[in-house]
Amino acid sequence: MNNSFLHRFSTHGILILGTIFMSAPVWIAFMSSTHSADTLFREGLQYWFGGNFFETYYEVLFVEGGVMKKVTALEMLGNSMILGLGFAIGKVVISMSAAYAIVYFRFRLATPLFWVIFLTLLLPLEVRIVPSYEVVAGLGLLNTHTGLIVPLIASATGTFFFRQYFKSVPEELLEAARLDNAGPMRFLIDVLVPLSKTMIAAIMIIMFVVGWNQYLWPLMMTTEENSYTIVIGIKQIYQVLSEGGELPQFQKAFALTILAVLPPVVVVLVFQSWFVKGLVESEK
């Protein structure tokens, strides 16, 4: 009795400590964002609500010059959304088509080709960033959404997941579809895509978060404020804030951070059940 109480107490204690440890920075950032620049400057980080919530967030989100010189946080969120969605959709489409070709069209080089694709895991963007930049700049795509997204969407991991999944789909389904007069496109759209629904959802969610959090590539790619993503905004705001000898507007930096975290959190929370289903179950 006593023993099990102690046991429960200690396990819960550890878990609670862990939770506090993980969420404290977010809490502090959020609390600090609701105070005035004045308070922050005088008293440092804040641990409870202040009175400036609406003011700060309104200014950051909607007022031109409120946070950057020209661009508002809302516009940066928009850019991030485009990057996140483009990244996720692009990756799913590309890796699904690659896996489809590799698994279902038994051309001679399919297997070696798959391993070549797999090897690109060893060449993440960070390694090939200079040549990638050269190419994108050469095509005149700096500061465009296309230039931001396209170089990122080839995905060895995605291809690998889809390949494994397609291999587990019984071959007879393809044969039945062939007898049912369904060509390759038909089979992909009518059979494979619906079957991989949960898988697609799971990969999309992961990829959306990864895309949203892209840092290095957008940092190099975007030189104009108009194409900043929110993550880049956070980095740049400190420069903007410390310019001009005024009181640094730290509450805005905190607000921007909180805004940057929200969309991925919402996506993960809303699609959580799908996400788990996609990774754990296979519907057959």
Added chain:
Amino acid sequence: MSTLTLSGINKRYDNGAHAVRGVDMDISDGELIVFVGPSGCGKSTLLRMVAGLEAITEGEMKIDGTRINEISPADRDVAMVFQNYALYPHMSVFRNMAYGLSNRGMAKSDIEAKVRETARMLRIEDYLERKPAQLSGGQRQRVAMGRAIVRSPKLFLFDEPLSNLDAKLRVQMRIEIKRLQRELGVTSIYVTHDQTEAMTLADRLAVINEGKVEQMGSPMDLYSDPKTLFVASFIGSPHINLLPARFENGELQVGATTMPGFEALPEGVPLMLGVRPEHIAQHPEGAFEISVDLVEQLGADSLIYGAVSGFNGDEPHELCVRAGEASQREPGELLKLNFETDRAMVFRQDSGERLV
């Protein structure tokens, strides 16, 4: 309403496996042909070549006299029922059945009518909105049949469609398949390795062994007049009794016993005597003697198993005798038996060729 002709069909897989070797066959309109043979003999391969799912390495295949070797599976107008049913898991039963029709551009109202009619015939109308996962094995089997029937194809192809069902359902579905096939009159090929299924379904049956058709004919033909040792031992349940024999000095020696009534057999080659269990009679002065090991009561009759005396230990000499209801035997009893000489068969052991 179609005929199918295979001439000189061969299949070599990329890995070198020679799965089908020189198959010739003429299947007439409305016939139900069963391919039967042991696992790995090439039945599925042959069927899949007819469906167009597997390329034909050599030979020619014709439906209604038209060469189909190069024609795509969809355009051959054949329908197949797979062992695992291969239903589209995300589509309702209705859509599963309608898919092939809508892909062929049939009008919506026609599809609706056709699917409902077929569903009624198979008694699955109540499940049309369900997904395959919400059906029992037997119901799924019906849906798979429905998907084939609804297209009114030239040929039905079945690849062991009943092997995932339990024994009772299997018998029931077997009868139903036979009935449907009769009713619809569609030329069909049915693959199985279960010889009972083969015997009961087939108009004609083709026994396949190592990629070759050993013999083709009506079930009774194959049962009473097998051309090879393989066919004799494959067809029939319980199996035919096989006893090693030799032909010496103009007489057939079976173990220690001499069997009269055989002439002009090759001397000095190992032979095999084959006798069906129902062609053995109990007789007080019988030439063979067995000691009873086991009696299986089947109700109408019983099967008596025992070892024949007069053989040395390493030769096969187990016998099975089909006996009437009245015959109550106990293990350990000695029984004297006579073989019906005119129904007995003699094979060469080396080539399997039937001599008598």
